[in-house]
Amino acid sequence: MSNIISIIQGLLVIVPALISVAFVTISERKVMASMQRRVGPNAVGYYGLLQAFADALKLLLKEYVAPTQANIILFFLGPVITLIFALLGYLVIPYAPGTFISDHRLGIFFMLAVSAIATYGILLAGWSANSKYAFLGSLRSTAQLISYELILSSVLLLVILLTGSLNVITIVESQKAVSLLLPLLPLFIVFFIGSIAETNRAPFDLAEAESELVSGFMTEHSASIFVFFFLAEYASIILICILNSILFFGGYLSIIVFSIISLLDLSREDTLFHVLISIISSSPINLAVKTSILVFVFIWVRASFPRIRFDQLMSVCWLVLLPITIAYVILLPCVVSGLLINPVNISLL
Amino acid sequence: MGVPFEALLPFGIIIGSFTVGGAGLWAVRKWDNEGKMPRWNKDKWDRQMMERDLRITGTKRGQSSNHEAPKGFELSNPWKIEKRIF
């Protein structure tokens, strides 16, 4: 019985994730079409909504090409690793209070580690293909991912300083009064730039720059292993948007509904309406709306900015963003200690 | 051209699927946990207390106000008392 419950819980997390991966691809194409005054895909299904499924089906039925000069095992293992570790991050996401698969006390560390291991998949895939475009693409991608991961982890450090716990749900619940966007606005901007670069999105998609490297580290990959890269890229976009909304927008908490409750003093009454509004104030729909808005911003950024050069990319990371975050890492503990507002970590007392 | 509503349809589906999945997970976990929400960020003390409640009442989240400890609770550990060989 408990096994069946475990399976249902796992499927309830992973199926919406895969469905939204499919619809993020189609929404990217539709939104970019609208921004460029085109129609976009509109043939498959109503308004082209089933285009992503048609693409996936087509790619799954394509011939797989295993190049003779490649290391075949690593060639197939790289995309698999990327997909597995891009999807494993959904393990620690809280959808509502008490609604999570794993309540790990080091949940944020788990997310960081899993997104870091996905880099190895790209490195393996690019190196094992034994093609110069794939090799150069994987080199660039690895350098970019590890550089921007530094920024992500140091911003995370400051979030943890203000919330006092590595547990994801504690981080969300500690934003009940005010979401961390307000005290950490500059860091949110840095984190958002870092997360765009971490997911290899335009304008930082140097790893798969079509005009110079044919398709980057996945030049030689075809059929289902290409689908793996595709799924992993969009799954990590959604995951990092969820991470953004958890860290800076209060995750599943709705600040607006909370302020309505406190303004109208609704919390004391006990009718059905008030119970309903208190359920809505911390429910999965808030997380979903915040995540979708952030995904839209990702697509908007892609449609707006031209691609930058690789040396500019690395310079922006190491010479602009990293000094800013390091300055904050030095400043913020001093401010917090000076004002004596250190959060108490209960598990240490 | 107005607002291209077609481009917003996939976002609606994303929001819908995440909401349905989250609500389903919420329902399953609540049902699995005897109608209460699961506790989060449990430390060692919490786990020990939950295990003690399990031994006293027989259910995961049950609590008892009975001042007499049930049978088998004479020693504060869950293992059976082994007989001494010599």
Add this chain to the structure above:
Amino acid sequence: MTTTTFFLFLMPILAIILLAVNLILSPHNPYQEKDSAFECGFHSFLGQNRTQFSISFFIFALLFLLFDLEIVLVYPYVVSAYTNGIYGLVIMLVFFLVLTLGFAFEIGKNALKIESRQVYNFNYKSWSGYSLIYN
């Protein structure tokens, strides 16, 4: 089997299923031209890959290792800032000061620069403080 364990097993199963569907259902008709490395033009040349690459990538990886280690070493302070108090803060600041000085030294040595042939480079000329962004 707990839910976490099941979830950890679900992902590889999903990947293997997708891979198996592809390997079973798709046609497979290889020949030499198809299986050679991608190249625009006629024949691909072996031996252009797995050779030397720019040393900058290695330096970035090395610096990433250093800085990531540094960040990871600060995490224990951050979760116990209340317990450690001002003493822990001072120790953390000293630790960070040393590494920041090292970082400034690396910037001054132009270790973080990737060679580019473009004239209007982001950090084209030598480092001169304020002209970081504008030249």
